[in-house]
Amino acid sequence: AISGIGVSNFGHQEPTIHDRLRKQLDAHLHTMVYGEMVQSVQQRAGALLLDTMPSALDCVYFVNSGAEAVDAALKLAKRTTGRSRLLAVQGGYHGNTHGALSVSSNESRKSAYRPLLPDVEFLGWNDPKDVSRIDDTVACIIVETVQGDAGIRIPDASWLQALxxxxxxxxALLVLDEIQCGMGRTGTPWAFLQFDVVPDMVCMGKALGGGMPVGALVASKQAMSQFAQNPSLGHITTFGGHPLVCAGVEGALTCMNALDWAVVE
Known part of the structure; x- marks a missing residue:
């Protein structure tokens, strides 16, 4: 139903994806904590993904879900800016982990788990008057490029550009959540490509894995390097970048790259 909630963008039993998965099953599965050992399937998946990004976004970190990618983005924004204040927008939904839920606006999902993260505020969606609330105390603002949970709401390009x-x-940093609207769902590889905006970070998940559980955070190498030290392994995941999952990513991106965007509606 509804593409497995935004997961099966390329259908079920897609041959290209299944071929990549079978080959990886025959090669190996988990070997080591992500980042401690270079694995070719991770490199191939990452290269395919970064080829779809603007040149400023040249580093990817694979995790296990879109919500984990959001949590990683919030951590990195705080670390990079040295600030603690987080902004999101009304109607936004970013996942159900502690951090992702904190920057989601649906109170019915949140009330049973309060207190959540402090220093979180919400701007009006697509409201140019609220843009000035972003000031030099803000670490980041996180926005779904196209809102999903709130009802497939497409913002004005002028608003995203003003942000x-x-x-x-x-x-401050601009974080775009493409977990649901990305991977070709809006007629381009990523929805933000239609708005003449380059974010500082992009959160991904769902269809990126071709049916396998995955999330990814894309940012610049300069920003992502903040995770490398002080503390070392400042963001680590046992199963992020799992070779079988990355094979699914490789297959899904291969399918997406084969699309004729001139005829995609």
């Missing part, structure tokens, strides 16, 4: 300009002015 980008304001973040640049005050040194």
């Amino acid at each position: 980008r300009r304001r973040c640049d002015e005050v040194g």
Whole structure:
């Protein structure tokens, strides 16, 4: 039903994806904690993914779900800026982990788990008047490029561009959540490509794995390097970048790259 909640963008039993999975099953499964050993399938999946990104977004970190990617983005925003204040928008939904739920606005999902993260505030969706609330105390603002849980709401390009300009002015980071709207679902590989905006980070999941459980955070190498030290292994996951999952990513991206975007509606 409904593509497995945004997962099966390329259908079920897709031959290209299944071929990659079978080959990886015959090769090996888990070997070591992600990041401690270079594995070719991770490199191939990462290279295919970064080929779909603007050049400024040149580093990917694979995790186990879209919500984990959001949590990683919030951590990295705080670490990179040295700030603690987080902004999100009304109607936004980013997942059900502690951090992702904190920046989601649906109170019926949140009330049983309060208190959640402190220093979180919500701007009006697509509201240019609220853009000025982004100031030099803000670590990041996280926005679904196209809202899903709130009812497939497409923002004005001028609003997303205003968020980008304001973040640049005050040194805040713009995080776009493409977990549901990405992977070709809007007629381009990533929805933000239609809005003439380049974010500082992109969160991904769902269809990225071709049916396998995956999430990914894409940012610049400079930003992502903050996870490398002080503390070392500042963001680590046992099963993130699992070779079988990355084979699914490789298959899904191969399918997406084969699409004729001129005829995709």
